[in-house]
Amino acid sequence: MKLLVSALEPSSNLHLKSLLPRLENVAIEGIFDRSLGNPLYGMEDFSVMGIVDVLGKVLQGRRAVKEMTDLAGACDKVLLIDAPAFNLPLAKSIKQRYPEKEIIYYILPKVWAWKKGRAKKVDRYCDRLAAIFPFEDRFYTRAEYVGNPLLDEISVARRPHEEETIAFLPGSRKGEVTRLMPVFREVAAALKGRRLLLSVPSFLSEEKVEAWYGDISGFTVVRDAQETVAQAHFAFVCSGTATLETALIGTPFVLVYKARGLDWTIGNALVKLPYKGLANIIMDFAGKEPVHPEIFQEEVTAENLLKQYETLDRSRFGEKSEALRKMLKHGSAENVAKLVMNRV
Structure with missing residues (x-):
């Protein structure tokens, strides 16, 4: 079988990497990380750095949609992963030219958060809708819950270090890191004497670490976020997928986030x-209480973070973490493979 794949983002390619070993006698073509095969475009071809770059990427995106649509004619099925800004126009183009071509959408657009109109487009142009959150069937008429990819990809179990250990995860984008690190340094100074771990993405060069993070002499740097969290008794985690990973690993934590004022207002x-x-969104849709505290903007102070560290009910957090795992049930790769292979 030939499978046309569109995976533009690092997270999409992580999910694709987990899926590929489960696909028997399937050759992939399209857009994905070059480490996974020989794509038409590599994932890095679609990275965006600024306004001028964005304009160039729009033109490139249109060319890529046309080329991917041409390529779809020689493929048996299509697998789209996340990235709705590109994948929805691609789905429309393929379905209009090849009405009988089966299109599977994995990691559905988050219409429960914004741009609800995308749900109708997904329903119109895609045949199988692989949802990774159990509540998404409220927004998509044909969503099939396949499990959550993090339950495939979390490779560690929580094992707190014998010494009191605090983990700091300031994110992976420059703005996130530079806004949070001054506060994290204050918190670290107040927690002096404990083991302090700082999660730094493996793809960041030493030059960027020095420029973005500033003085990190009080921390032990760990280049694996899951490993950082697994060793910790408590964590401070920048908003993003890392918060769901931390909740599933079971380490008590507080979500912290500081954005530029205008970005926060628009968001x-x-x-x-x-x-x-x-994690909290998933529990809220199920009518349950949140898993962890959330602190934003001007409330992100050393005093407020230390208060959460001192007062968070660890035992209750553990119960909610376990409830979250049960709600998500299992990983998604096996069920997505069954969709591709026509086994369900």
């Missing part, structure tokens, strides 16, 4: 949800 205007963390 809150667009996204009308009571929580920002994925």
